[in-house]
Amino acid sequence: MEEIYRKKGVKIREHLNEQYIEVSRKDFKDSCAYLYEKKHSVLRLMFATDERRIDNSFRIYTVFSIPGIDRFFIIVLSLKDDDFTFPSITTEIPAAHWYEREIRDMFGLIPKGHPDLRRLILHDSFPANSYPLRKDWSITETDLREWGEGVKQKEPYNFMEVEGEGIYEIPVGPVHAGIIEPGHFRFSAVGETIVFLEPRLFYTHKGTEKHFEGMSFFDGIKLAERVSGTSSFSHSVAYCMAVERIAGIEITEKAKGVRTLLLEIERLYNHIGDIGNMCAGTGLAVGYAKGAVLKENLMQLNDRLTGSRYLRGINVIGGVTKDVFLQADAILSTVNDVTHGYKDSMRLLLGSASHIERLENTGGLSKDIAQKLGVTGVAARASGINDDIRKAHPHLLYDRLEFESHTMTKGDVFARMMVRAEEAECSISMINALLENRYEGELSVEVMEIPEYSSAIGYAETPRGSVFYWVMSDNEGRPFRVKLRSPSYCNWPAVPFAGQGNIVPDFPLCNKSFNLSYSGCDM
Amino acid sequence: MLKEIIKNIITKKKVITFPEGFNISPEEAAKIVSFQEKIDRAFSRSLRIRQVDAGSCNACEWECTALTNPIYDIQRFGIDFVASPRHADVLLVTGPVSRQMELALRKTYLATPEPRLVIACGDCTIDGGVYRGSYAVSNGVANVVPVDCYISGCPPTPIAIIKGLMELMKKISG
Numbered sequence A: 001m002e003e004i005y006r007k008k009g010v011k012i013r014e015h016l017n018e019q020y021i022e023v024s025r026k027d028f029k030d031s032c033a034y035l036y037e038k039k040h041s042v043l044r045l046m047f048a049t050d051e052r053r054i055d056n057s058f059r060i061y062t063v064f065s066i067p068g069i070d071r072f073f074i075i076v077l078s079l080k081d082d083d084f085t086f087p088s089i090t091t092e093i094p095a096a097h098w099y100e101r102e103i104r105d106m107f108g109l110i111p112k113g114h115p116d117l118r119r120l121i122l123h124d125s126f127p128a129n130s131y132p133l134r135k136d137w138s139i140t141e142t143d144l145r146e147w148g149e150g151v152k153q154k155e156p157y158n159f160m161e162v163e164g165e166g167i168y169e170i171p172v173g174p175v176h177a178g179i180i181e182p183g184h185f186r187f188s189a190v191g192e193t194i195v196f197l198e199p200r201l202f203y204t205h206k207g208t209e210k211h212f213e214g215m216s217f218f219d220g221i222k223l224a225e226r227v228s229g230t231s232s233f234s235h236s237v238a239y240c241m242a243v244e245r246i247a248g249i250e251i252t253e254k255a256k257g258v259r260t261l262l263l264e265i266e267r268l269y270n271h272i273g274d275i276g277n278m279c280a281g282t283g284l285a286v287g288y289a290k291g292a293v294l295k296e297n298l299m300q301l302n303d304r305l306t307g308s309r310y311l312r313g314i315n316v317i318g319g320v321t322k323d324v325f326l327q328a329d330a331i332l333s334t335v336n337d338v339t340h341g342y343k344d345s346m347r348l349l350l351g352s353a354s355h356i357e358r359l360e361n362t363g364g365l366s367k368d369i370a371q372k373l374g375v376t377g378v379a380a381r382a383s384g385i386n387d388d389i390r391k392a393h394p395h396l397l398y399d400r401l402e403f404e405s406h407t408m409t410k411g412d413v414f415a416r417m418m419v420r421a422e423e424a425e426c427s428i429s430m431i432n433a434l435l436e437n438r439y440e441g442e443l444s445v446e447v448m449e450i451p452e453y454s455s456a457i458g459y460a461e462t463p464r465g466s467v468f469y470w471v472m473s474d475n476e477g478r479p480f481r482v483k484l485r486s487p488s489y490c491n492w493p494a495v496p497f498a499g500q501g502n503i504v505p506d507f508p509l510c511n512k513s514f515n516l517s518y519s520g521c522d523m
Numbered sequence B: 001m002l003k004e005i006i007k008n009i010i011t012k013k014k015v016i017t018f019p020e021g022f023n024i025s026p027e028e029a030a031k032i033v034s035f036q037e038k039i040d041r042a043f044s045r046s047l048r049i050r051q052v053d054a055g056s057c058n059a060c061e062w063e064c065t066a067l068t069n070p071i072y073d074i075q076r077f078g079i080d081f082v083a084s085p086r087h088a089d090v091l092l093v094t095g096p097v098s099r100q101m102e103l104a105l106r107k108t109y110l111a112t113p114e115p116r117l118v119i120a121c122g123d124c125t126i127d128g129g130v131y132r133g134s135y136a137v138s139n140g141v142a143n144v145v146p147v148d149c150y151i152s153g154c155p156p157t158p159i160a161i162i163k164g165l166m167e168l169m170k171k172i173s174g
């Protein structure tokens, strides 16, 4: 770090475990590259803000964390004087590629030197030179309608083409055959083998980040819960945490206990459901059915505990609304039953040679590519990257719980299933451990005041990987900017790499093994 | 078990047993039986649904998927989710309709053969729900394609979706 600090014009600001390091335009690239190459840090998220109202500048924030250190290093670059460009760091840090394209789409700030400046989030018929996250942006009714109808291409989008003898294209989607979310995939194949795959996502883009700005901090929870259905609870934990950190509140033991417990229940129902779901990809109907029943049992437990099958309505800023520990017996008995059923179904799956053979060596993702693309969660751990926010940046009660973050090396579909299986068992033992203790304190503490123009990061480990919220307040006690980064956003770019070289019919299985959320990614 | 089966064969009694976890009262169970009869009559025992995600948060899709699990097992009523709109009697749309899905939803609607019924499933299909007013959504399915029936809830539980389908059947077959 010293190397960065020694440079001229560096301003440093500290807030809890966040260190903001403001650098000049010419040092920006070097500072990021230094953290990435010399310190082996991980790019957690990157985003821009429109702070022209405050001091006439746009800012680019790049958030890194160094393995083994519970601290976020945030390199900040201010763009003043109407120079709407910034140096791209994609060639040094490939994981930045989508973030920079996103910044271009939403703010009109151009990453100079980025190898691919096509639009990412906004589709072709969205008006050109129109940047939704700028504070002074608005759109006419006609433009909105034309965008929706998709009649005119206002900024062309060219798919990458693979040329050669015998290569043909298979376009799929956005509306798929199953009950899943929309996205477009373009396979270039030779015979059955995938040579290249280009996904086009963001069909479900709902303008969530901009929408946050029009809501109060409190209402924002409802929106955070609806970014990605099956990670509702983790998203709201991360969002509330960010706001609580701005306001400087420490939540009570009890609230921490409830949040940790429900995070693990959310992980459990997802992992068990996902393992079952993979069987749908291999045609093992009995495995699929068993997984679905176990998942349903847990969903009904959620309903009994919180009144919502997706654990919504529990988090508030400053704590939680319900003491689920009062129903400890119900949790224990359901989790016990599910554990039995789950072990039973794992024995069945692992004993089924036809199932396992489809999983092994399918959809392999190498550690190198996973690292370069900044892959997170189950997918990262299956490829041998030991990264888990619960360990890397301990929060809630995770520093007191005993658990391991499991990794595998091969990065294939089988590895991703096994990582899930081990984590599910880990969650079961954590749930049991949490229920053995008593937690003191009120359910929630009152939020007095939210300081103006301050910001903080909130984070959690969803069943898919890490989720981040960066929230900044304005001078009226409302959100000024909310940046959310779901795990699916990091992992989607890795899916084409995992698909390459596989046959097209294996792609659904490969896709299921990642089980990414389109809505979470598209925001 | 065997005795039960033989008895049922002899008395020709139609029993619909609801598995554990399908939490429904006896009166509602009776309604579901009559609902099935309507499907049998109006759609020759098979009601085919095509689910279209028009920008949902994915919770509504998971509830539709749950309908096919062994507990709710919607196939036993003659209802199934199909892979193409061309095979469907009903479109079940979720989500507030994001602008970038609007065109795809329209095209799917046009690809569906008559009677081309549309069920809008979930609060955000009614008026946009939490997303109402965002630049990137069109505040409800009815702004894009005609809707025959709404199911409220965020997300509606699987049982609520079944009840919604019952409503639709009531509407079209009396």
Ligand code: SF4
Pocket: A226, A229, B055, B056, B057, B058, B059, B060, B094, B095, B096, B121, B122, B123, B124, B125, B129, B153, B154, B155, B156
């Ligand atoms: S109704 Fe609720 S659960 Fe369903 S898609 Fe909309 S926000 Fe998600």
